Amino acid sequence: MAVSALEFGTMVDRLRASECVFAEDEAALIVDTARDAAEIASMVDRRVSGLPLEHVLGWALFCGLRIAVDPGVFVPRRRTEFLVAEALAVTAPGAVVLDLGCGSGALGAAIAAGREVSLYAADLEPAAVRCARRNLAQWSGSVYQGDLFSALPDQLRGQVDVLLSNVPYVPTDEIRLLPPEARLHEPHVTLDGGADGLAVLRRVVAGASEWLTDGGHLFVEMSEQQAPVAAAVMRAHGLSTRITSDDDLGATVVRGTVTPGVERAAGTPAG
The missing domain is CATH 3.40.50.150 (Vaccinia Virus protein VP39)
Known part of the structure; x- marks a missing residue:
């Protein structure tokens, strides 16, 4: 899903304001995972609310694999x-x-x-x-x-x-x-x-x-x-x-x- 530089910057600012340490990396993962603009907005909202990034994305990277991670499931470290x-x-x-x-x-x-x-x-x-x-x-x-x-x-x-x-x-x-x-x-x-x-x-x-x-x-x-x-x-x-x-x-x-x-x-x- 492509976004403009301005839209991406706004996402990063929101994530950083919610104390996401790696805000730019997280924004890039959200953009890469989302199917459309509405899903991007929803994912950013959920991340800003404190939901683990992996639950927002629906997956975690582990040993080079994308592992599906549903809400309520332990996130592999x-x-x-x-x-x-x-x-x-x-x-x-x-x-x-x-x-x-x-x-x-x-x-x-x-x-x-x-x-x-x-x-x-x-x-x-x-x-x-x-x-x-x-x-x-x-x-x-x-x-x-x-x-x-x-x-x-x-x-x-x-x-x-x-x-x-x-x-x-x-x-x-x-x-x-x-x-x-x-x-x-x-x-x-x-x-x-x-x-x-x-x-x-x-x-x-x-x-x-x-x-x-x-x-x-x-x-x-x-x-x-x-x-x-x-x-x-x-x-x-x-x-x-x-x-x-x-x-x-x-x-x-x-x-x-x-x-x-x-x-x-x-x-x-x-x-």
């Missing part, structure tokens, strides 16, 4: 691209990959775009499941609705080679400190990690060994401060661990691996 890179390094062609708590399905999509895999995903939120099904359709991804492992078909038990779970890890008392775009427009269930931020992580780790193959990997994103505790939780359930970080992205990933021949610790029932 650029720092999480590091988790994908770490997972791709150990994902063989034909691997069974599970994106647990998938949101838009961005992690699964990025893995499938880089490897030929058997792709599965699950999320508790109906809006996220609908969104993920659209995003993963081109890779024939199967998306299930339910609470963590309880959503999955039993035949996946013990078959997963790579488990990605970008669990919420913000401590409950710190949600009020998040930017309004996240705090007001994303479901709190996708942000709230409980008192210490690790409540959902503990549930995922407790069930992971039942679903992973021997040599299978679990990848989660944590804060730098939480990572050692998350690794200790994994080791308590019989997983060997590795912590990696990317300073440029401000990202920290914890990997837990099932060591073949090593007895897995019993956890709570999956799901």
Whole structure:
């Protein structure tokens, strides 16, 4: 959709006045996405009102892919691209990959775009499941609705080679400190990690060994401060661990691996 320099400048001024830091870039994305002048005006109004840019556009750029993101669905963060890179390094062609708590399905999509895999995903939120099904359709991804492992078909038990779970890890008392775009427009269930931020992580780790193959990997994103505790939780359930970080992205990933021949610790029932 083409606009005049004057119209574009007016858009930028409105976005900048509403404290959009990258006003010119956002205006360009809106113009590139909108179909007509009326849609441009509507999108600018919604962005100025505080709606996340990705919800205004209807998509987020993640690992070079345009990922559909509907209102009420967690917006994939650029720092999480590091988790994908770490997972791709150990994902063989034909691997069974599970994106647990998938949101838009961005992690699964990025893995499938880089490897030929058997792709599965699950999320508790109906809006996220609908969104993920659209995003993963081109890779024939199967998306299930339910609470963590309880959503999955039993035949996946013990078959997963790579488990990605970008669990919420913000401590409950710190949600009020998040930017309004996240705090007001994303479901709190996708942000709230409980008192210490690790409540959902503990549930995922407790069930992971039942679903992973021997040599299978679990990848989660944590804060730098939480990572050692998350690794200790994994080791308590019989997983060997590795912590990696990317300073440029401000990202920290914890990997837990099932060591073949090593007895897995019993956890709570999956799901």
